[in-house]
Amino acid sequence: MRRPDRHHAAPLRVLVVDPALGEQALPELIALEGLGMKPTVNLRRVNDASLRARIEADWETVDFDGFAEEELARQLEHCGRGFDALKCRAGIPLTRKVLERATAGGLERRLVLVGRAAAGTDTIDLVAAQRLGVSVRTTAGVNAGAVAELTVSLMLDALRDVARRDRNLRAGAWSSAVEGLPASSLDGARVGLVGSGAIARRTAELVRVFGAEVWVFGSLRFTAERAADWPGRRVETLTELLTGCDVVSVHVPATAETEGLIGARELRLMRPCSVLINTARASVVREAALDRALRDPGAGPARAAVDVFENEGAVFSSPLADNPYCTLSPHVAGMTAGAMRAASDRLLEEFGRFVGEYP
Incomplete structure (x- = not known):
């Protein structure tokens, strides 16, 4: 593949903590070079041996655990060389301490740009980033369709x-397999959405196709005027939504407020035989509380499905892991080929805008 000419006199050093998945990694790295950046690629999450070899042949590489705070900080320091930029997909721990070490005065290069090919910033200390002069760019909204699709699934x-x-x-148990019939359905159900962003809206559009009624409890910005063109009814309180819906789906970011x-207490308000879906963030729905509620017929929803956990990856653990009333998904709601390609493309656009303004 022919690389475009670099247009920046002194290439910005960018640490790629996790490149795009699969074959998308190569055009992403080439595009970074085209923006005047010099990638150093972390191979820890590149599992394909052939792809690893191709990356190693063309770019400087490292191999470290991007989820380990000390390892991440040490790589960003890079023996005093430092990096101008960081690119990631996952929610790596860009804490105050990590950012301070990455912007220390003794480094040849100090971090000025962080880009995440995803929407969330809950693992990034935004206050510290602003104080230290680090611009944070994300790709909010590009995976809304993918997340909504898994939510409905x-x-x-x-x-x-x-x-x-x-x-x-x-297991050969036909009689057990047909227990619990007739089953419930989205047709005629009332679906309550906690959140009013792009994912919630797309979810509303999809479930309406199945014949569901939609209620929405949104943020303070979700006024009656903004709700007027929504495919659903705006409700004033979370209590009203929890007590009035057959399915409750969570679509809010991880913040101090959520x-x-x-x-x-909130789970006890839900209807008997109701369903709870969480494809947002683990901190919003208490896993232990949900586990207890599902095991107690009188304490909340009858079924749940969860895509997000407090402890993910190699350290995965959850009280829901052996709960027979909960379906588990390994935080993959936004991980479709189309969504991830769009996120990579959007982030490259963000990087391009930053480089165009960078002295």
């Missing part, structure tokens, strides 16, 4: 008991 699984029936059939938004 999980709703259907919870309502129709797909995963349980599959397990029973594989931490523990749905705990034991």
Whole structure:
């Protein structure tokens, strides 16, 4: 593949903590060079041996755990050389301490740009970044369709008991597989969305196709005027939504205001036989509280499906792991080929704008 000419006299050093998945990695790295950047690529999450070899042949590489705070800080210092920019996909721990070490005065290069090919910034200390002069760019909204698609899939699984029936059939237990019929359905159900962003809106559009009624409890910005063109009814309180809906789906970011938004008290408000879906952030719905509620017929929803956890990756653990009433998904809602390509493209556009303004 022919690389475009670099237009920056002194290439900005960029640490690519995790490149785009699969074959998307190569055009992404070439595009970074085209923007006047010199990538150093972390191979820790590149599993394909052929792809690793191709990256190693053309770019400087490292191999470290990007989720380990000390390792990340040490790589950003890079023996005093430092980096101008960092690119990632995952929620790596860009804490105050990491950012301070990456912008220390003794480094040849100090960090000025962080880009994440995803929407969330909950693992980035934005206050510290602003204080230290580090610009943070994300790709909010580009994966809305992908996340909404999995959200609806999980709703259907919870309502129709797909995963349980599959397990029973594989075990040769036909009679167990057909228990719980007739099943519930999105047709005629009332779906409550906690959140009013792009993902919630796309989810609303999809479930309406199935014949569901939609209620929405949004942020303070979700006024009656803004809700007027929504495919759903705006409700004033979370309590109204929880008590009035058959399916509740969470679509809010992890912030101080949303931490523990749905705990034991809120779960008890939900209808008997209702379903809870969380494809947002683990901090919004307390895992332990959800686990207890699902095991107690009188304490909340009958079924749940969860795509986000407090402890993910190699250290995955959750009280929901052995809960028979919950379907688990390994934080993959936005990981479709189309969504990830769009996120990479959007982030490259953000980097391009930054480089165009950089002295």
